[in-house]
Amino acid sequence: MMKTGFILNMVGVLIVSATVYFWGQHIFGIDINIFPDWAH
Numbered sequence: 858m859m860k861t862g863f864i865l866n867m868v869g870v871l872i873v874s875a876t877v878y879f880w881g882q883h884i885f886g887i888d889i890n891i892f893p894d895w896a897h
Contacts, residue, residue, distance in 0.1 A: 881887045 878889070882889065
């Protein structure tokens with residue numbers, strides 16, 4: 858049961874990360890190649 862839960866959590870993290878990476882660029886206008894000025 859714990860192994861299944863861990864695997865499902867990892868799959869969920871991967872799905873959310875991929876969604877933000879691909880859709881975030883179009884929906885929020887995020888450019889991944891540009892480092893923000895506030896983060897220097």
